[in-house]
Amino acid sequence: MSFLDNGTVKIGADLALGGAITWLSHKERPDNLINSHDLGRQIQMSHYSGPVPFHPEGATLKPEWRTIGWNPIQTGDVFGHPSRVLEHHNDGNQLYVKCVPMHWPLDNVPGECVFEIWTTLDGPTVIMRFRATNARPDQTLYPARNQELPAVYVISALHRFMSYTGERPFTGGDLTHVTNDFHKPWPWTEQTCTESWAALVGDDDWGVGVASGDNCDNCDICIFHGGLFGKAGSREVRDSPTTYLAPVRKEVFDHDIVYDYTTVMTLGTLAEIRARLTARAVRELPxxxxxxxxxxxxxxxxxxxxxxxxxxxxxxxxxxxxxxxxxxxxxxxxxxxxxxxxxxxxxxxxxxxxxxxxxxxxxxxxxxxxxxxxxxxxxxxxxxxxxxxxxxxxxxxxxxxxxxxxxxxxxxxxxxxxxxxxxxx
CATH class of the missing domain: 2.60.120.260 (Galactose-binding domain-like)
Incomplete structure (x- = not known):
């Protein structure tokens, strides 16, 4: 593990799991908030392209995941093989990780790309800059697909997906509790969050807020996937129940693309989360x-x-x-x-x-x-x-x-x- 701790927030990257974030806590709530039931959880990078299914010759494909296509993820694959860290630095102010991701639905097949993450802390806020560098021999230009920027899985005690979803953003209007039905084949919901942020909080309105964009002062992603999976209320990080959130954008992921984005996460009450993240949201006309x-x-x-x-x-x-x-x-x-x-x-x-x-x-x-x-x-x-x-x-x-x-x-x-x-x- 490699940790950053500024006295308010503590965040940890697991170097045995591609440097994915497996620990996040606040000084006033020191227990870990990140769910790690399997290698598809955590806070991690996850990208998508074609073909669908993606099944290289000689590889074993998990049948229930065949429709997911080309999907390298940071932590590891569904068969339990972790991603490999290539480089790591931590000077106490910035944590850097570079890894070769694994294809989630395949058995021990590394991605033909590298992921890099730069993490810093600012009071109760985490700023993470991400980069995916693709080097696929397959130069086919596949259709655009939703990218998770990134995937965030937390304990199911933070079971309420909250955001502003109304017609008049940045006017202090009421927030919405966004619900989902996890019994459906795709368990999550898609929501337009018109102030470009969303949060996962508990019954006391405390939790983690997320916003993403091209840089930390230019958060403009409005579409979020998320919801509760399983029973609400668990604080055990290895339990199956979890709550998920991901800012998403539909992108063409070229064979040689270098794809950068930045995500801001902040811990606190809903009111604190909203104030901090709307301060970083883009309000200018595009x-x-x-x-x-x-x-x-x-x-x-x-x-x-x-x-x-x-x-x-x-x-x-x-x-x-x-x-x-x-x-x-x-x-x-x-x-x-x-x-x-x-x-x-x-x-x-x-x-x-x-x-x-x-x-x-x-x-x-x-x-x-x-x-x-x-x-x-x-x-x-x-x-x-x-x-x-x-x-x-x-x-x-x-x-x-x-x-x-x-x-x-x-x-x-x-x-x-x-x-x-x-x-x-």
Whole structure:
């Protein structure tokens, strides 16, 4: 074990289990909060891609996990083989671990990637920076899948999944107890947490809060998976009952991707958790520029042209009906009158379509959409799409989708440089 302890919070990484976090406690509540019933629990990195199933030749696959696909995780596999730590440093202020993860559903098959974690403490708050570096020989560009950023499993005494889920974030509105039915085949629930944080607390409203984003002062992930598994109330770290929480984002996990994110966890009462984590939440209107990757966008119904190059993300449009979907972000319609799209298009001179989703919408719809025109000259253009007057553009907006023009011709390409949500004139 390797510990950090600042007198308020104590956190421990198990170097025999890939450096996963197996200990978290507060000075006023010194008992361990982390569940370690098996190697799929703990606080740990977990990433997903195709194929589904992922079953390399000669490997043994646990049948009940065949639908999970490619899934390297930090602690170890379902057969009990732990991940191997490659490097570890702890100077009392920062704990660093580098490991080779194991594929959860396979018997003793290491991942073709490495995980790195940098952990520091700030009073009652833990800041963890994560990096996954992929080196897969399989260069297939598989569809985007939800990533756990990270997976957090605690004792079932912290059985209440709490967050703000309403239409007016950052206004002090009532919190929601998010419930799940663990008897279902997928035992967890998915929730849009519109202040970009969630917490697992006990009956006394004390526990751990979690927020994630690109850095510790830019927490913007709004989708969380979580819930109670089994009977509430246990404080035994090896028990089967547990409570789970994970900030999630749908991402394309390229064969050579270097994927970074940061998670902030804080211990305290619900009121303390909310105050600390909303202080780190992003409140500005989103701008997605493609200088350093896809900015958490992905493609459905067509071909992804791969990672952006020179700040430009190119989508081939010769076949299929591709749609570009942005990450879940929350803003009030009255705060953003228009969307600016910097793009080029060299296909037929037909309109593209911008769609938006509101809180509670399961999918994008024709009702919440407008056509817009990108000049078909193959040059980068800035197109401003006004939305304020549209009767269906109201309330809390939670994301965008761009449908390229429907006409197809050889070598047709949509290239994006940026998508900007802006107040307008």
């Amino acid at each position: 701008t997605w520029a493609f200088a350093n990757g896809r900015s958490h966008w992905y493609v459905i119904g067509g071909v992804d042209g791969g990672l952006p190059r020179d700040g430009l993300w190119t989508i081939p449009c010769e076949q299929g009906m591709p749609s570009l979907i942005g990450p879940v972000r929350c803003w009030r319609a009255e705060d953003a009158a228009e969307i600016a799209i910097e793009a080029s298009w060299n296909g037929p001179a037909e309109p593209a379509r911008l769609r938006w989703r509101c809180l509670g919408d399961r999918d994008f719809s024709d009702e919440r959409s407008v056509p817009f025109t990108i000049p078909a000259d193959g040059m980068l253009n800035r197109v401003v799409v006004p939305l304020a007057a549209h009767p269906a553009y109201q309330g809390l907006i939670t994301g965008l989708r761009i449908d390229p023009p429907p006409g197809r011709q050889p070598q047709a390409r949509l290239t994006l440089r940026a998508v900007v949500v802006q107040r307008g004139r």
